[in-house]
Amino acid sequence: MLVYRTPKTIKENSTFTFCPGCDHGIAVKLVANVLDELNLRDETIAVASSGCSVFLYNFLDVDCIEAPHGRACAVATGIKRAMRAQKKENFVFTYQGDGDFASIGLGESLHSALRGENITAICINNTNYGMTGGQLGPTTVLGQVTTTSPLGRNKEYHGFPIKTAEHIALSDGTSFSARVALYDIKNIMNAKKIIKKAFEYQKKGLGFAFVEILSSCPTNWKLTPVESHNKIKNELTKIYPLGIFKDVLNE
Amino acid sequence: MSEKTLLKGNIAIAQAALKCGCSCYFGYPITPQTEIGEYLSLKMQESGLGYVCAESEIGAINMALGASSTGAKVMASSSSCAVSLMQEALSYACSDELPIVLVNVMRAGPGQGYIYPSQGDYNQSVTGGGNGDYRIIVLSPSNVQECIDLTYRAFYLARKYRNPVIILLDGLLGQMSEAVEFDDNKYDEINCSNWTLEGAKNRPSRKIHSLEPSSNKLNNHIKKMFEKYSIIKEKEADWEEYLTDDANIIVTAFSTMSRQAKALCNYYRRKGLKMGLFRPKTLWPFPQKRLAELSKKADLIIDIEMNMGQMLKDVELSVLGNSKIEFIGKPVGDFMKIDELVSRTDEILRRTDVSLSHS
Numbered sequence: 029m030l031v032y033r034t035p036k037t038i039k040e041n042s043t044f045t046f047c048p049g050c051d052h053g054i055a056v057k058l059v060a061n062v063l064d065e066l067n068l069r070d071e072t073i074a075v076a077s078s079g080c081s082v083f084l085y086n087f088l089d090v091d092c093i094e095a096p097h098g099r100a101c102a103v104a105t106g107i108k109r110a111m112r113a114q115k116k117e118n119f120v121f122t123y124q125g126d127g128d129f130a131s132i133g134l135g136e137s138l139h140s141a142l143r144g145e146n147i148t149a150i151c152i153n154n155t156n157y158g159m160t161g162g163q164l165g166p167t168t169v170l171g172q173v174t175t176t177s178p179l180g181r182n183k184e185y186h187g188f189p190i191k192t193a194e195h196i197a198l199s200d201g202t203s204f205s206a207r208v209a210l211y212d213i214k215n216i217m218n219a220k221k222i223i224k225k226a227f228e229y230q231k232k233g234l235g236f237a238f239v240e241i242l243s244s245c246p247t248n249w250k251l252t253p254v255e256s257h258n259k260i261k262n263e264l265t266k267i268y269p270l271g272i273f274k275d276v277l278n279e
Numbered sequence: 280m281s282e283k284t285l286l287k288g289n290i291a292i293a294q295a296a297l298k299c300g301c302s303c304y305f306g307y308p309i310t311p312q313t314e315i316g317e318y319l320s321l322k323m324q325e326s327g328l329g330y331v332c333a334e335s336e337i338g339a340i341n342m343a344l345g346a347s348s349t350g351a352k353v354m355a356s357s358s359s360c361a362v363s364l365m366q367e368a369l370s371y372a373c374s375d376e377l378p379i380v381l382v383n384v385m386r387a388g389p390g391q392g393y394i395y396p397s398q399g400d401y402n403q404s405v406t407g408g409g410n411g412d413y414r415i416i417v418l419s420p421s422n423v424q425e426c427i428d429l430t431y432r433a434f435y436l437a438r439k440y441r442n443p444v445i446i447l448l449d450g451l452l453g454q455m456s457e458a459v460e461f462d463d464n465k466y467d468e469i470n471c472s473n474w475t476l477e478g479a480k481n482r483p484s485r486k487i488h489s490l491e492p493s494s495n496k497l498n499n500h501i502k503k504m505f506e507k508y509s510i511i512k513e514k515e516a517d518w519e520e521y522l523t524d525d526a527n528i529i530v531t532a533f534s535t536m537s538r539q540a541k542a543l544c545n546y547y548r549r550k551g552l553k554m555g556l557f558r559p560k561t562l563w564p565f566p567q568k569r570l571a572e573l574s575k576k577a578d579l580i581i582d583i584e585m586n587m588g589q590m591l592k593d594v595e596l597s598v599l600g601n602s603k604i605e606f607i608g609k610p611v612g613d614f615m616k617i618d619e620l621v622s623r624t625d626e627i628l629r630r631t632d633v634s635l636s637h638s
Contacts, residue, residue, distance in 0.1 A: 039484075070480035075345070076488070085486040091476035093348045094488035096371050099341035102333070106305065106345025106353075107476070109329030113302040114351060116477055136341065139334035 035060035037069050039089045049253025051210045051243035052080055055152055056087050058216070059123065062224045063090065066231070068119045073107050075100045077124040077133075079159040081152060084123045098133025100124050101140035104147045119230060121148040126240075127157050130192045131166040137196075144201025144235035148226045151192060151238070153207075153268065154245035162248025166190045169267050174248075189267075193240040197273035203234035205274040209242040209265060211257035222272070234276055242268055281461050288426045288452040289314040291459055292382055295430035296354050297322060299464045301380070303329035303346040303353045305339040307361065310394040311450035312384035315356040340365035340381070347377040348487050350475030352434055356382035358450070359400050360391055363408060369443055370409030373504065374489035378437035378471075380430070382446045384453035387611040396450035396612040398534060401589035404445045405563045412501055414508045416444040416515065417562040421537045423457035429560070435466035440511055441474070447562060449585060451535045451614060516566040519558040520573075522548065526555030528633060529573055529602075531594050532583045533559055535614070540583050543620050552628075562590065570597040577602045579633040581624065584608045585615070603631055 037060040044053040063069055072090040076082045078097035085092035095103040100122035111118035122129075129137050129151040140147065156174050157163040164177040167189045171180045181189070197205040204226050208219035219241060226237035242264055244256035251259060272278075286294070293315045296304070304323060306316040316332070323330035329346060333339035339355050347353040357365065362383045372379050383404060387397040404417045416436050418429040426448065433444040476485055491497040519537070522544050523529065532540040537558040547554040557573060559566050574580060580602055582591045588606045598604055605627045609615050 069478075071478035073349070073476045073478065078490075082488075082490055085488060089479070089484045091479050091484050092486045092488075093345065093375070093476060094486075094490055095344075096341060096367050099337065099344075099368070102338045102341035103345035103348075105331060105338075106303065106329075106342035106347075107349055108345075109331060109342070110303050110346035110349040110351035110353070111477065113327065113329040114349065114477075116349075118478060135334055136338050139338065143331070 035064050037063040037089050038087055042087050044087060045083060046080065047247040049244060049246040049256060050080070051154070051241070052152060054210045054216060055150070055241050055243065056084060058220045058223055059150065060088060061220060062227055065224065066227055068227065071117045072119045072121070075104045075107070075120065075122040077122065077128040079125040079128055079157065081123050081125050081128065095122070098128050098131070099136050100128065100133065101145070101147065101149060102136040105140055105143070105145050108145060108147055119227070121150060121227070123150050124152070125158065126151055126153040126155070126167040126192065127165040130190050138199065141196050141199040141202045141236040141238065146230055146233055146235055148230045148237045150223065151240045152243045153192065153240050154243045155264065156245060156248050158245050158248055162245070167192070169264070191268060193238065193273050196238045199236065202236045202238060202274050203229045203276045204237040204272070206238070206272040207240040207242065207268055207270050209260050209270055211260045283458040283460050285456050286423055286459050287314060287454060287456050288423045288448060289384065289454070290318050291423050291426040292430050292446065293318040294461070295427040296380070296434070298461060299352065299431050299434045301352045301354050301434065303343070303351050305331050305333050305342040305346070305355050306357065307333050307336050307339050309358045309361045311386055311396070311453050312356050312358045312382065315382060336361045336364040337368070340368040343379045344368050344372055344375070344377060347372070347379050348375070348476045350471040350477065354380045354382065356384070358384050359386045359388050359397070362400065362403065366408035369415060370407070370411055370413055371489050372443045373413035373415065374411070374500070375487050376441035377443070377487070378441055379443045380433045380437050380446065381443060385447065385449045393611070394450065396535070396585065396614065397610060398449050398536065398585035398589070399610060400447065401562060401584070401586065404447050405565070405593070413504065414442070414563060416440070416442060416511060417447050418444060419447045419533045419560060419562050420452065421534050421558065423452070423455060424459045426452065427459055427461060431464045431466055435469070436515065438469035438471060440507060442507070447534070449534050449612070451612060512564040515561060516564045516568070517560040518566040518569060519560060521556035521558070523555035523557060523573055526553045527576065527578045528552060528554040528581065529577045530554060530556050530581045530583060531558070531570070531590065532556065533562060533590060536583050536585050539615060539617060539620060542617050543624060546617065546621060547624070559590070565593040565597065567593070567597040570594065571599065571601065574598040574601040579631055580604045581627060582606050583620070585612045586610050605631065
């Protein structure tokens, strides 16, 4: 009986280098599964970003370019436009963290959505800058302690976090915007369905498709993997509700 | 040979880019280069090519980065303070070895400065405004015809060496109209299919990245980049000389300043002085060897720039004490008129006694 098969689009003999309990590994694998199912490997150009998400190109067996911090959607725009100019079949997606997509790169991200750029963006939201050791980011929730908000995020002092999927849903160029989580099997299976939809919308030429994935960061949250998932389930989903915020085919 | 037409420098560059197959352009408006984007917007949309009115120069240059990774011929253009915003991506493009052509039609700085022509971005282009060890090939036209010729050359060199190329001109030339003709692009097509990203069909997947956690690999990568730069230095340095054969006074200048410098040479030749012009067409690689040779026969070098003395450093490094060096500069053009140049040159000649010993 076949119990487990690594997705074809994961490089042979590659080992994830993410921290134990980090949800990045699950997210990358879901992306690979969907690329397999939609048979997109041969036409895919992936855009990795800065932070923990940059390692995407070590694991995925697709053509991949690393974008400067925050610029993934601009780089993807260039690739998409160039492939169209050369009349070549293509599938282009970005894989970014919340700091990359919604802080330093918010301009590039939002304008790609407004242009209805026919790309898909995946944003891992773990409510902090993980790679640099857990600093306050655009999605750090009120009260959350980070290395640069040692007394907890305070709305008067630090301002408010961004609800990225809801903001992207407001853009007329967005075809699809959703938020998912990975804290249990049911949610993982749903996340895969949502990622698949966001990939299919690009293939249908519908415009900017976006998936925000609430992810754990046990190392910087200083919690166990199980505690981290409980935190997402019990606390974060109350602030960042799961669901579909825009779907042009279901309006 | 085609017929002569009257064209602005900016439009000439845009037309030349299309002539040599540029299929993507990304830009954001800024004077004095906006006509490039305006011109290309209609032409590229009509032909189904890639054109984006980007949200910022940061967006534009990163779109160029992505587009060039597919092997498309890509151009972006901007000016001075906005080219500053592009430095991050240029550093990445050098490490990624991506062939982007960037046009910088210089205006006055620092900061926002103003839309007057200037040559204040020599350092930014030649020594790099981004982080890390890298080099960018910098071509500098001095008339509208050369805007065309050097645009052809820029696309060729960018792909030949897999490196960004900057076309650096001052606002005066971007806005100046002259009669030009479009020769056929004589440069060979470079096959890029062994490195481009277009989907890994029937081949192993490829990755283009600058991040490298292994210090050993990163050192080797930079070493390889610099081996390439040595070849470029050896092969691609280009310059113009005017009346240098017997000259004991050499004027150095680039882009439109060199045209005033030519007039200055003519003026002093009539007075019996042996003055000649040395004009680098490639600012990087700087034609160091040839200037060094010329300086051995010269008593005086006068460097003239529309800035406070930026190419001057490369002139000094080439001359290495072979002759005296004087500088005439003005950072904001108001183009230096010939009268002003003559009076400042006369002052130098009096002070250095060069005219007395050799006239």
